[in-house]
Amino acid sequence: MNRLEPKHPRAVRWMHWVNVPVLTVMIWSGLLIYWANDVYALRVGGVTLLHFFPNWFYDALKLRNGLATGMAYHFTFMWFFALNGLCYVLYTIVSGEWRHLLPNRRTPLEAWHVVLHDLKLRKLPPPRDKFNGAQRLAYTGVIVMGACSLLTGLAIYKPTQLGWLTTLLGGYEWARAEHFALPIGYVLFFVVHVGQVVKAGWNNFRAMATGYELVPVQETIHGRP
């Protein structure tokens, strides 16, 4: 027998889903800007393992000759990205949701156990809590990354007016590289996140739309506050 339990607050669900297209537009317009000086690559010794980005990538996504267009979209949608993120952080603080999201002292070990469990190296599943240790680290980490995107973005948007910030981030060249590396992190996050959602199944995914989850009654005895 199942019991209907509230899981994700309405505000969190809206802000989560609004972020999907907004971040997509930010990454797309960022790529249009990056194309104009695409200097980054993964190099070991003198060997280039991966150039950001290969020609087929620019061609496939039509990213060429769009610097001015990219800037126009980037400097418009940055507001939606920033305001949505700010609302989310304020909401989690005011509502107390942060208790489920911020790492605590059990988190590092638990996160390690989750990784071992997912790699089938450990039988015991993580304790049934709203978010496990690995999720706490990931969901807090990605918010910190969002804040870093804003700061590194501001540092290269007004590098003289906000020169103290640019200097703090290691100077203009470093700030630009950091601003580029963060969305690579978002894409990696996205891949793992979607993989985990598929693995967790329909009931879990549906909770991000409805806010509610069906939980087997006998399992609700332990682990729930």
Next chain:
Amino acid sequence: MADPKNAPLTGEAAERRMRMLSRRSFLTGGLAAVAGIGAWTWLTTAAHEQGIPWPLRRMLRFNQRLGEGFASLHNLAPTFAAESVQNPPRTNGEIGLDGAVDAAAWCLRIQHAGRAAEQSLTLAALRALPRADLVTELKCVEGWSQVMRFGGVTFHDFLTRFGLGTRSGRAPDPDGDSADLYRYVYLATPDESYYVGLDLAAALHPQTLLCDTMNGQALNREHGAPLRIYLAAKYG
């Protein structure tokens, strides 16, 4: 967040309620997605204003006003030791460089709002101003940057010496009487095919220079000989 009305539902009642919630949520989500796609279509197909859809242009103007209002132009860009200069200075495009420029005959032509006569200044007149020497990082809007040394005169000294930028002809002061100060200055190459409009606050920034040397050498044609502008307050 717990709705006490729903929390205790179990069994068939819970399943029924879940089906209702799913229908409602996915319908709302679908409608929101349609609205989002509609908004995107509207934005990307909106009438263009100066090369981009007008809502984006409005946002850029808003950002500009915010920047002019809040981003302090009293901050200076970092300066570097002369040894950190990166040679050779990078060139970037040929627009505005058509036609040979005769440095001896070259003059700076000044058209000033509210003044009928066009002023004309020789290089010698400009070079009579105090010399400014700046080693800083040029940042190109394309995304590259380079530490370079700029030699010339500050735009502030230039405006002050020749009584430009104010209605009264007094020395321009970005923090002074805003009614006396003009808001913008426009600069163009001799062939007028490359040009830039600047707000006067940026033009008066202490690191805005009219340069006749770069990295210790006289400017060459690719860098805008005999005179170019450098400003730290904006991308170049």
